[in-house]
Amino acid sequence: EIVLTQSPGTLSLSPGERATLSCRASQSVSSSYLAWYQQKPGQAPRLLIYGASRRATGIPDRFGGSGSGTDFTLTISRLEPEDFAMYYCQQCGSSLSGTFGPGTKVDIK
């Protein structure tokens, strides 16, 4: 089973700063199957990025995804107040597995 590791565990930044979140897989993952989600307290997760780099419908262009193989990155170019939240990567595997990473919390510095 593929294991996903996210770093850092917590990222403390100020509004307007750039956030870079990492997701590393224990074995190679097809980019087609790598997704990122945002979750705010008391809410269901929301799909941000699918296929490693494609923004989901309605997601602002300050969110960007990149990477391949075992290393993937979510970048938020300029943090807005509503971006402070938890972020999870997930591999939606070809075998219909769906492992999530442990998450990165982006909080206000």
Place this chain on the structure above:
Amino acid sequence: EVQLVQSGAEVKKPGESLKISCKGSGYSFSNYWIGWVRQMPGKGLEWMGIIYPGDSDTRYSPSFQGQVTISADKSVSTAYLQWSSLKASDTAMYYCARRDSISSGGSYYYGLDVWGQGTTVTVSS
């Protein structure tokens, strides 16, 4: 509007059985995989398993195989998650989500694009 609506919060005792539901609307329910995700209090997201309502093909995460049963009734556009004997450690929020495949440039890309609002399950004596 495409949406998944989950059943309401449950409070149960250890050893009791439970079945929670996830009803889809606004799309062809039979043609999309529905996944279930657990989130224990203050913790991250855990993948439980997935079902294709069209033929009830079901896959479980190894961590949840034998612990829960995932089913679906396409006639009422509803997926289910059930336990035969609850434990205190089953206390959590449970989400259902639709697995979408998006075609672009001849390739397909995948993600959980629509989520239910979550069902809180509390197991306590």
